[in-house]
Amino acid sequence: ETGVTQSPTHLIKTRGQQVTLRCSSQSGHNTVSWYQQALGQGPQFIFQYYREEENGRGNFPPRFSGLQFPNYSSELNVNALELDDSALYLCASSGQLNEQFFGPGTRLTVL
């Protein structure tokens, strides 16, 4: 158990819809990173939030956006869902050290 939680566990949406995924970071961690993992692939970095500000972004379009709240929990929002957005979405929290602790993930299916 890493202390990082994500909700929901599973989600089914249709193309064009919008989705919000949530992540609660481990106690004492002020940084949250989001990753997308397609089936059979390694996770791909989406973006990172540090103290409520975006602190780096991967190669994802603007319809992927995020927020971090004062308690360091975070949301990932995806607009105009596409079939290729179907994946496992992972969040990871980290503190002063570089070790990132991952949540169990949210499995998103876009039909």
Next chain:
Amino acid sequence: SQQGEEDPQALSIQEGENATMNCSYKTSINNLQWYRQNSGRGLVHLILIRSNEREKHSGRLRVTLDTSKKSSSLLITASRAADTASYFCATIYNQGGKLIFGQGTELSVKP
């Protein structure tokens, strides 16, 4: 694009045998981390090795890092059926930066 290349992509061994997985990366790193993932669930952090370290141990795990060859290996000794999982290496370039994952090695340990 993903930074790391892992080898082999799949490995099948008998319980009690050792398992070795290799990872290569392309550019200079701050540290390298190994993660385990069971059946598409969250990633479990196994071990972190810094760029100025050459070898690190944790229980049955032994990780080596060769920065001149830009490669790392993970050795699991006396494997157990419970070690069956996908194993990923991930590199990080700067303090607090994003993790860049390889494609992973799928390990199957037969009882």
